[in-house]
Amino acid sequence: MTKLIEIKALEKSFGKTIALKNVSFEVNSGEIVGFIGPNGAGKSTTIRILLGLIRADAGTATIFGKDVWKESVDIHKRVAYVPGDVNLWPNLTGGQVIDLFLSMHGIKVDKQRKENLMKRFEFDPTKKCRAYSKGNRQKVALIAAFSADADLYIFDEPTSGLDPLQERVFQDCTREVLAKGASVLLSSHILSEVEQLCDKVAIIRQGEIVESGSLSDLRHLTRTQITFQTQEEIKGIEEQPYVHDLIREKEAIVFQLDADHLNEFLTFIQPYTVLKFESAPPKLEDLFMRHYETVKGGD
Structure with missing residues (x-):
């Protein structure tokens, strides 16, 4: 299998606080990996390193075989990312922000695809972003992400604020991009989401990977x-x-x-x-x- 994400012995500290210690795992082509752990375990720090937002102190991290820090611009052209707390421009409408996200990706907007996603997520694109609830802000990022033909999707608590029906839409959309050959790294605390979607799981605890493998391999822990x-x-x-x-x-x-x-x-x-x-x-x-x-x- 082709390794889309490869992390080896990653380490990161903030002052005296050790955020990551010897973190290693990978995401192969065509699979979805659940990255799970309690708040403060190091999930978001790992994802920020993968996105080239912060630099690791030690170890290596590559996406598509490229260094995530040195070649982040090239990597981002093929990656769609949704954070757990989406901040938007308050004076723009949701539809304008979706178009802006896609244009920043260098993607020509597929109006039919975008309209279909907005309908599925029951999203009103005409309202100003200042009027959106947390769930609707998440929908903006999710619609933009699924409108892009990315090779890799990185989700950090993507369904935060969504109701159960919209969570199911997210799961369906994720399966659809997987069927097209994309790969997914999913950071989530929702077990049902992980169980239904993920091929493998990596559990992080206090900055260290304490267990990894398929969910069936981890049943002895439950x-x-x-x-x-x-x-x-x-x-x-x-x-x-x-x-x-x-x-x-x-x-x-x-x-x-x-x-x-x-x-x-x-x-x-x-x-x-x-x-x-x-x-x-x-x-x-x-x-x-x-x-x-x-x-x-x-x-």
């Missing part, structure tokens, strides 16, 4: 919330090593289950008459916490 009720009183479940944070409610038992021990749990409750059984997939925060507990336990 816990699933189980809610169930049996006709008979169930005993001994608290002692099972795969059961965590168990709560006995009036009519049900709720706990966190190590995801790779589901079969063992089902075998355990097989002798009982099950009246209710619900399984909720782990949230991204659960993935973080499970991993951080593992890291702390090994320190």
Whole structure:
């Protein structure tokens, strides 16, 4: 596979604060990589380095085989970027800003494509930007990005402020650009978004990549919330090593289950008459916490 983004041993400090430490990962042609971590973990710093906005202290970062600092102008011609907090010119309309973004990219505006995206995102381009909510400001950047035929899309919390229906439009548009051969680096804290879109995930914690791979490879780090009720009183479940944070409610038992021990749990409750059984997939925060507990336990 062709490496579109290649980061090796990247380091960055701001005074005495270490923002990035030995960060390495890559994005190959035709794939989407989820770049995830809590606030302050180093995601935005990494992205700013990739965009040539700040310079790394050590290590290398290339896009299309070009140095992100020395050749940023050439790189930007083939990259579309959407930040998590979009600032716009207050006296321009949304439609004017979209056209301005595309002209800065050197792209001739495809009016039909732009109109189609505005319709899908339910966006009114005639209002002045000062009147837009956060979600509408995000739509301006997203419509401009998806209107461009970029080879690489870099999204930093792109759906911040969007409602669930618009999040789904974003996901559909992302799949469409992937189908055309583009690649995507997606920084997001929304697990469903990452699960549905990403081929691989890189987890950053306190400036370091602590885990990377496909989501299926990382399942051993997750816990699933189980809610169930049996006709008979169930005993001994608290002692099972795969059961965590168990709560006995009036009519049900709720706990966190190590995801790779589901079969063992089902075998355990097989002798009982099950009246209710619900399984909720782990949230991204659960993935973080499970991993951080593992890291702390090994320190």
